[in-house]
Amino acid sequence: MDGMRELYQQVILDHNKNPRNYGAMENPDSFAHGNNPLCGDTIDVFLRIGNGIVEAVQFEGAGCAICTSSASMMTEALTGKSEAEAEALFKSFHHALTDVAEPDDVPLGKLAVLLGVKDYPVRVKCATLAWHTFEAALKRVKNDVSTE
């Protein structure tokens, strides 16, 4: 039971019940769809980017508490970050969940509450789904830019 409190911390339960920045975005600069075929969870991530800054992130989808809270906290963490900072945070979060330490990892801040999922290897993908989807949406922006 202690393990459950460690995994499902109050912050996570709160984000699950009241996800922030939830819902489709009108006219996003980029968008990506992610899914976890193992569990059927799906998520859409919408981005607004201006001058290389992530101005807004929204998400929509059906997932478990880990997936939903991770997505919700991600939207808060990324808003206002430069593309480079967002990439660095994505990589650092991924490293922390997979027990990799790299010298250029940045502090995770509030996102650290999600690290309890490390003890449940089958659930790690739940925590990373939104982030991978964000990464895909961000790449799409860059590709659009690079083809111009």
Add this chain to the structure above:
Amino acid sequence: MSDSQGTYDVEAVRSRFPIFSREVHGKPLCYLDSGASAQQPDVVIDTVSQLHSDQYSNVHRGVHTLSMESTQLYDGAREKVRAYLNANSLKEIIFTRGATESVNLVAQSYARPKLQAGDEILITHMEHHSNIVPWQLVCEQTGAVLKVVPINDRGELEMDAFYELLSERTKLVGLVHISNALGTVNPIEEVIESAHAKGIPVLVDGAQGAPHAPVDVQALDVDFYVFSGHKLYGPTGIGVLYGKESLLEAMPPYQGGGDMILSVRFEGTEYNTLPYRFEAGTPNISGAVGLGRAIDFVNEIGIEAIAVHEDALVAYATEQLSAIEEVTIIGTAEHRAGLVSFVIEGVHPHDIGTMLDSYGIAIRAGHHCAQPVMERFGIAATARASFGMYSTREEVDRLVDAVKKVIGMFA
């Protein structure tokens, strides 16, 4: 295993399964995932172990003692399967890797040579992916069309629609005996009778049927019946295809190799007789022998007694879970067996599964390889508690208590 009053002695049954001596997260194991894989009794574990330590060798054509003993055990297991299904002949029992391979064998060896563009295969909306995808493959290969019988909100077949869909274009009907996602027991007798009235053969997926209900393939007059060993208290990697001899006799081999031939020359090969023609390569000897022993064990308890015991658990779990406001049972068919599928408002099934595990309770959470069923009910996944001959009311009580705690945590 009945006590002096003739009632079902579940503790005596349970004591035969060594797995129940272990704890999970400091709690006694509460195993409610038999629908995925049933646990194995001591006699199955011991029989497989003894085979490997005393009798093991390759089967068939061996002239030495061990090979003859292994062959005797392997072929003996086939007889146990034949008797369990009340098949007419040993030629009708093909050992496969599991129910999935059995369906693929029928799709490729029976259906594919017969199908022409525009022909139809009729399945149902509640099939496991293993009774959908093999037919999609054969339809792609032949230009045949897959038709699907819808289900109602309770998870029962819409029989009116079935009769409408059954036509002269239908070349085979495939349906599940007992749904692994909903627990629905299908009226297979009625389906077989009406299909036969139009000369259409029927394949029944008995992966959940064989462990939970008596099966008499002759009384059913079913054309193909498939099941897996690991859901019938046997090992993984072994399964069965029952097929009517007249149908199997006319089918070309599924795979080529050893054991399925009589003689091989580069000018041409003469295939072996039934059932060996469909068993290319060295078979899963220990799997078959283990399955045979599992069937003996089921017979000792009695499949009817097991079914009665499990039905009572399904009814009890349904009643207890339904009483919880936040819980919705998915699949409320009049005839159900083996399992209860449910969702909790506001809680994803994977969170239910992880949290129940912390209480030592094993359930399955997900789409149960039946995504069309999930889609039909507008959900991504369910939590599923499934029962076996060793399941108890106390385990249902533990499940219900833990579900209430899950709700308390996430509400």
